[in-house]
Amino acid sequence: MHQPGQKLNGSEIFFECLRREHVEYIFGYPGGSLLKVYETLHDVEDIKHILVRHEQGATHMAEGYARATGKPGVVLVTSGPGATNTVTGIANAYMDSTPMVVFTGQVPSTLIGNDAFQEADIVGITRPITKHNFLVKDVRDLAPTIRKAFYLATTGRPGPVLVDMPKDVLAAECAFEWQEGVDIRGFKPTFKCHANQVSRAAKMIAKAKRPVLYVGGGVISAGASEALLKLAVEQQIPVTMTLQGLGAFPGDNPLSMGMLGMHGTYWANQAVSHCDLLIAVGARFDDRVTGKIETFATQALKIHNDIDPTNVDKNVKVDLPVVGDAKDFLESILAEMPKSREDRAEWLGEIDAWRRQCPLDYTVEADSLKTEFVIEEVSRQTNGHAVIVTDVGQHQMWTSQYYKFTEPRSIITSGGLGTMGYGLPATIGAAFGIHDRPVVTICGDGGLMMNIQELVTAVHHKLPIKIFLINNQYLGMVRQWQELFHKEKYSFTDLEESNPDFVKVAEAFGCRAVSADNPEAASKAITDALAYNDGPILVDFRVIRKDMVFPMVPAGGSISDMLLARLNPKTMV
Amino acid sequence: MKHLISVLVENKFGTLNRVAAMFSARGFNLESISIGETEDPEVSRMTIVTRGEDRIISQVLKQLNRLVDTIKVTDLTHQPHVERELLLMSLKLSKTTQHEIFELSNVFKGKVVDIKQKSITIEIVGSPDKINTAIDMFRPFGIRELARSGAVAIHRGDA
Ligand SMILES: Cc1ncc(C[n+]2csc(CCOP(=O)(O)OP(=O)(O)O)c2C)c(N)n1
Ligand SMILES: [Mg+2]
Numbered sequence: 001m002h003q004p005g006q007k008l009n010g011s012e013i014f015f016e017c018l019r020r021e022h023v024e025y026i027f028g029y030p031g032g033s034l035l036k037v038y039e040t041l042h043d044v045e046d047i048k049h050i051l052v053r054h055e056q057g058a059t060h061m062a063e064g065y066a067r068a069t070g071k072p073g074v075v076l077v078t079s080g081p082g083a084t085n086t087v088t089g090i091a092n093a094y095m096d097s098t099p100m101v102v103f104t105g106q107v108p109s110t111l112i113g114n115d116a117f118q119e120a121d122i123v124g125i126t127r128p129i130t131k132h133n134f135l136v137k138d139v140r141d142l143a144p145t146i147r148k149a150f151y152l153a154t155t156g157r158p159g160p161v162l163v164d165m166p167k168d169v170l171a172a173e174c175a176f177e178w179q180e181g182v183d184i185r186g187f188k189p190t191f192k193c194h195a196n197q198v199s200r201a202a203k204m205i206a207k208a209k210r211p212v213l214y215v216g217g218g219v220i221s222a223g224a225s226e227a228l229l230k231l232a233v234e235q236q237i238p239v240t241m242t243l244q245g246l247g248a249f250p251g252d253n254p255l256s257m258g259m260l261g262m263h264g265t266y267w268a269n270q271a272v273s274h275c276d277l278l279i280a281v282g283a284r285f286d287d288r289v290t291g292k293i294e295t296f297a298t299q300a301l302k303i304h305n306d307i308d309p310t311n312v313d314k315n316v317k318v319d320l321p322v323v324g325d326a327k328d329f330l331e332s333i334l335a336e337m338p339k340s341r342e343d344r345a346e347w348l349g350e351i352d353a354w355r356r357q358c359p360l361d362y363t364v365e366a367d368s369l370k371t372e373f374v375i376e377e378v379s380r381q382t383n384g385h386a387v388i389v390t391d392v393g394q395h396q397m398w399t400s401q402y403y404k405f406t407e408p409r410s411i412i413t414s415g416g417l418g419t420m421g422y423g424l425p426a427t428i429g430a431a432f433g434i435h436d437r438p439v440v441t442i443c444g445d446g447g448l449m450m451n452i453q454e455l456v457t458a459v460h461h462k463l464p465i466k467i468f469l470i471n472n473q474y475l476g477m478v479r480q481w482q483e484l485f486h487k488e489k490y491s492f493t494d495l496e497e498s499n500p501d502f503v504k505v506a507e508a509f510g511c512r513a514v515s516a517d518n519p520e521a522a523s524k525a526i527t528d529a530l531a532y533n534d535g536p537i538l539v540d541f542r543v544i545r546k547d548m549v550f551p552m553v554p555a556g557g558s559i560s561d562m563l564l565a566r567l568n569p570k571t572m573v
Numbered sequence: 574m575k576h577l578i579s580v581l582v583e584n585k586f587g588t589l590n591r592v593a594a595m596f597s598a599r600g601f602n603l604e605s606i607s608i609g610e611t612e613d614p615e616v617s618r619m620t621i622v623t624r625g626e627d628r629i630i631s632q633v634l635k636q637l638n639r640l641v642d643t644i645k646v647t648d649l650t651h652q653p654h655v656e657r658e659l660l661l662m663s664l665k666l667s668k669t670t671q672h673e674i675f676e677l678s679n680v681f682k683g684k685v686v687d688i689k690q691k692s693i694t695i696e697i698v699g700s701p702d703k704i705n706t707a708i709d710m711f712r713p714f715g716i717r718e719l720a721r722s723g724a725v726a727i728h729r730g731d732a
Contacts, residue, residue, distance in 0.1 A: 123587065124590070127587075127590065127591060127594055128594055128595070128598045131641070132641040132642075135586075135587075152641065184641060185644050186582075186583060186640070186641050186642055186643050186644045187641045308639070309635045309638070309639075310632065310635040310636050310639050312635075313628065313631060313632075314632060317628070
């Protein structure tokens with residue numbers, strides 16, 4: 001480690017700063033504008049650089065790492081195409097509020113604006129998909145900018161921050177100075193909830209006969225799960241979670257109603273539709289949650305706690321906004337709760353009746369395989385204790401329904417942007433951060449192909465990840481919509497003729513692989529995969545092809561009005 | 574309804590773009606935006622004119638606040654304030670219209686900033702309403718070109 005005051009070049013300063021930010025891993029890919037950085041990196045030992053095979057992979061890895069560990073993910077890519085390849089991953093992190101710092105090389109500052117070789121205005125391109133971004137024009141600004149970038153990415157509502165570093169800045173020298181404290185006058189998030197609002201919320205909760213807690217990813221990033229459990233149990237309030245909120249509350253607790261919204265449980269959606277008080281914590285009333293806004297939770301008074309004031313009253317008008325940190329909110333509420341409260345046995349009984357009326361279920365046949373079975377089996381064999389990473393599509397929704405998430409930071413999934421190709425690299429990133437639990441990806445045959453090159457990264461580092469491929473030979477989720485809403489015109493969603501043999505593909509990458517096409521073989525494959533720790537393993541689950549995810553709220557429909565099964569049942573093959 | 578928002582921002586490259594891009598990305602109406610340095614060279618003041626229902630305006634204010642480079646956001650609409658706009662307008666000039674143009678310009682406390690054989694350029698300062706009226710009144714003489722600064726506004730002093 002270099003001492004402050006020492007004269008260093010920009011690249012050396014870069015690593016000095018990362019050290020002081022306690023960065024363990026950089027997910028990166030070299031190029032012309034970063035040659036100086038990679039020259040310095042050659043002799044850096046305490047920060048590990050993971051060479052990806054596509055810069056999009058680097059961003060998803062950083063995000064997987066960040067979501068699994070709570071620490072910011074770090075990406076390093078070259079200018080131009082390297083930088084533009086990160087755009088999807090940055091947008092994804094922005095939508096899902098994941099802390100991430102992306103460093104891009106840039107052409108020398110003297111050439112900026114000249115359409116120089118490998119120049120792209122990445123600061124301009126990423127302005128609407130970053131929390132903030134910077135172009136460093138002077139080596140003396142590098143250290144303070146990096147400090148600010150980490151501070152912004154991790155403070156308040158987390159998000160991605162990009163730092164663009166021209167080649168000449170990385171070579172120029174100056175005395176290295178480091179200042180821990182950051183003061184950005186335009187950025188002062190509210191952590192502490194307003195005391196009056198909290199006591200009003202506590203009173204509303206005590207008085208409610210039919211309350212529901214609706215919680216999102218904000219509870220997880222605030223580390224507020226314990227307080228949530230306490231409040232729900234003490235007050236006997238049933239809890240429903242968003243996709244990003246799964247694991248914030250134990251899925252095996254009787255008060256858990258699972259996920260709400262488009263593919264949520266029938267009983268969670270009924271409870272929200274009939275509740276008299278909706279307590280939203282760290283959730284943002286996304287359209288996949290609310291369905292038709294006009295009919296969403298119309299009988300309820302609404303309390304909304306969020307760290308980001310722009311989320312409040314954005315989609316749904318609420319009765320009591322409480323801006324602040326979710327943990328502070330829940331803990332303050334707990335301290336304020338009056339001794340007596342309404343009896344909620346009848347309300348919980350009603351919810352139970354809905355649960356019995358339309359449970360999540362499916363049939364098992366000995367000679368064919370269903371995704372629901374695979375996921376329930378993974379859940380059973382891991383005791384709900386694995387880190388589950390998904391891709392996007394039907395398998396993702398089945399995972400949210402059938403895996404019993406019992407602790408926070410257990411599901412890593414692309415919610416806001418819905419990015420296919422996210423699963424495999426995010427799993428790799430998570431596996432760098434997590435060593436005491438199995439790290440599993442559940443992905444589709446469409447999505448796996450979108451970043452399959454990262455299999456090399458997993459093999460090279462012998463990461464013991466489990467790649468559970470739900471292979472229906474379809475872009476299943478799109479096929480489902482085509483069947484339900486588009487006259488069964490199966491336009492470009494059938495992959496049977498074009499898909500590769502995934503077992504062979506994996507083997508060619510040096511990854512162990514097996515396949516399974518019936519429940520018995522599937523159970524065994526899961527057991528074996530969980531026991532194999534010498535590197536990645538892929539299981540190609542040959543599931544039935546035309547299964548559909550139910551229940552479902554058709555886009556723009558009311559969540560009280562769910563489709564429970566196929567409109568025109570046909571035999572499934 | 575129309576809202577007049579005053580925003581203090583970091584005087585840095587890209588700030589205007591961040592604000593304008595936020596308006597377009599979120600589909601907010603942006604009638605005018607003007608920016609200039611303040612007494613502190615590190616800080617600029619933006620004056621924004623937008624339109625929308627209360628719910629939208631409340632989002633506009635919050636989204637402005639969320640930008641890291643904004644320091645202070647004030648909705649001046651319902652507060653005592655002074656609002657001004659500058660109009661530069663070049664008109665066709667002829668012997669027959671000359672007199673009337675001068676007279677009308679006086680009504681608006683206008684200033685002649687340039688005059689040629691066949692054209693005259695007038696400068697008028699006033700509220701955007703006054704500027705609108707002036708443009709309407711001068712239109713019959715033949716407007717060759719005009720430029721408006723967009724509104725700038727400031728809070729009225731307390732004492
Ligand atoms: C990058 C990207 N392109 C397109 C889509 C649209 N899309 C959503 S789900 C889906 C199908 C996914 O198919 P697959 O990965 O096989 O998963 P399945 O639904 O079959 O489980 C598609 C094409 C998307 N979400 N992301
Ligand atoms: Mg598929």
